[in-house]
Amino acid sequence: MKTFVFVLILDLITLTYATFFGDYPRIPLFDATCYRILYIHVPLAWDMYFAFTLTFVFSLLYLLRSRDVFDRIAFCSAILGVLYGIGALVSGMLWAKEVWHSFWSWDPRQTTTLIALLAYLCYTALRNSIRDVERAKTVSAVFGVSAYTTIPISYISAIVTFSRHVQLPHQPLSFESQITLLIRVLTSFALFLAILRFYSKKRF
Amino acid sequence: MGGLLGIRDIHLHHSVELYDCKKGVGIVNKALTLISLAFAFALIGYLSMSSSSYKTVSALKDLKKPKVVTVIGNVTKGSVRVNELLEFKINDGRHEVKVKYNGFVRLDNVSGYGRVVVIGVYYPQNKTIIASRVEASCPSKEVLKAYK
Numbered sequence: 001m002k003t004f005v006f007v008l009i010l011d012l013i014t015l016t017y018a019t020f021f022g023d024y025p026r027i028p029l030f031d032a033t034c035y036r037i038l039y040i041h042v043p044l045a046w047d048m049y050f051a052f053t054l055t056f057v058f059s060l061l062y063l064l065r066s067r068d069v070f071d072r073i074a075f076c077s078a079i080l081g082v083l084y085g086i087g088a089l090v091s092g093m094l095w096a097k098e099v100w101h102s103f104w105s106w107d108p109r110q111t112t113t114l115i116a117l118l119a120y121l122c123y124t125a126l127r128n129s130i131r132d133v134e135r136a137k138t139v140s141a142v143f144g145v146s147a148y149t150t151i152p153i154s155y156i157s158a159i160v161t162f163s164r165h166v167q168l169p170h171q172p173l174s175f176e177s178q179i180t181l182l183i184r185v186l187t188s189f190a191l192f193l194a195i196l197r198f199y200s201k202k203r204f
Numbered sequence: 205m206g207g208l209l210g211i212r213d214i215h216l217h218h219s220v221e222l223y224d225c226k227k228g229v230g231i232v233n234k235a236l237t238l239i240s241l242a243f244a245f246a247l248i249g250y251l252s253m254s255s256s257s258y259k260t261v262s263a264l265k266d267l268k269k270p271k272v273v274t275v276i277g278n279v280t281k282g283s284v285r286v287n288e289l290l291e292f293k294i295n296d297g298r299h300e301v302k303v304k305y306n307g308f309v310r311l312d313n314v315s316g317y318g319r320v321v322v323i324g325v326y327y328p329q330n331k332t333i334i335a336s337r338v339e340a341s342c343p344s345k346e347v348l349k350a351y352k
Contacts, residue, residue, distance in 0.1 A: 172348030
């Protein structure tokens, strides 16, 4: 519990600093301060990808070894992945409104991420709808492994197609912005792991 | 006694075989479901990616009749004019088309790398898009360099 509180406070401090004082590119085509949402959007999106990767790995391990701990981590990670994914999608929409002039444009990245998120929403709904606990674990593990195919598609959609979403190496970020973003990603990742640990122990 | 034990052994042997067989069928069922679901998800993902991707400016040269298009391209440096309509040109490095838009969007007229998405009707005879919507993209490193 102490670790969880420590990581939470650390994450809130870096979040507050980055969103109010973080560097942003001075481009006069839009209100450039909106770029500070990068420090929220990128960590959320990467944590979402990481969460669904954990669900894939631990679902596969459950199918091979049938150990309850694997199922527990896979399920809790999927729930967190959905929550982080909703956060990434909403923060991306707010950013897009300022830079793209539209909240939602059915851009390949937006569309494929929405599909991935819906797939994992189905995972949680499916699992909760099966009353037989052992059956629910097996069915959701099979679903958790197969739904993962949507994740690499979501990631590569902005690379292989003409997307308006610019990938991180091509973003107009200064060295200071990159360091701030790195710190935000690391603290957010630590918080994700702390929540996962806390939640998977609490729920079962 | 020995005979009875023998019968019991045969029964046990059979039940172990039956269990192994059921387990094998269970694994095959799981694997088949997993592969079919994974294929279905991959197909949905691929279709959503391909159906939402934009046309390039070069792809417009194949059109012979006016058609509603969604095109992505870079705003040609210095091409933005604001008269009664917002007029500018977009290109993909190989081809260029004109765009006319009855509205205002702040466009990058300086770098030549400002990417926009134009939704509207393309008229091949004039090489012009009468846009119903113009949306910008995330700026790249080149755009920042031009504004420094």
